Amino acid sequence: MHKLITLLYIMSFFIFSKFALAETIQINFTGDDSYSVEVAHIDVGDTIEWYPVDEGHNVEFLAGPMMNSLPEKSKLNAFNSVIFKIPGVYLYQCTPHGNAGMIGLVIVGNNFHNLEDIKKIQLSRAPASVLKRLIKIALSKQ
Numbered sequence: 295m296h297k298l299i300t301l302l303y304i305m306s307f308f309i310f311s312k313f314a315l316a317e318t319i320q321i322n323f324t325g326d327d328s329y330s331v332e333v334a335h336i337d338v339g340d341t342i343e344w345y346p347v348d349e350g351h352n353v354e355f356l357a358g359p360m361m362n363s364l365p366e367k368s369k370l371n372a373f374n375s376v377i378f379k380i381p382g383v384y385l386y387q388c389t390p391h392g393n394a395g396m397i398g399l400v401i402v403g404n405n406f407h408n409l410e411d412i413k414k415i416q417l418s419r420a421p422a423s424v425l426k427r428l429i430k431i432a433l434s435k436q
């Protein structure tokens with residue numbers, strides 16, 4: 295019995311510490327018009343920070359689990375930070391380079407419930423093909 299209680303205690307520690315220790319992931323804008331991390335897998339409550347290491351880029355959300363309250367579009371060349379509280383798949387692009395394929399995915403809580411909505415987003419040829427590749431990567435890591 296004592297062992298069971300100890301085990302439960304240790305398990306609860308891991309479960310709660312996972313929520314308590316929210317992580318921050320860094321993504322850079324790169325010189326070849328891309329994001330340094332194209333597919334980010336994070337937990338609910340984690341933060342993503344985008345750094346304007348290369349000029350002329352930003353972060354504009356195109357889709358997410360709550361279509362009527364997507365994170366705000368960031369300014370060009372600006373640091374951007376978003377805390378993700380709702381599980382699901384988020385799609386974003388760089389406003390000037392989205393049509394060239396500068397897009398990224400964020401998967402929050404390993405939750406793909408809105409993946410079909412993400413696939414339905416109208417994109418031009420280059421980003422549509424990048425999105426297919428990124429979805430494959432995302433699903434392979436789930």
Ligand SMILES: [Cu+2]
Pocket residue numbers: 327328350351352388389390391392396
């Ligand atoms: Cu860009």
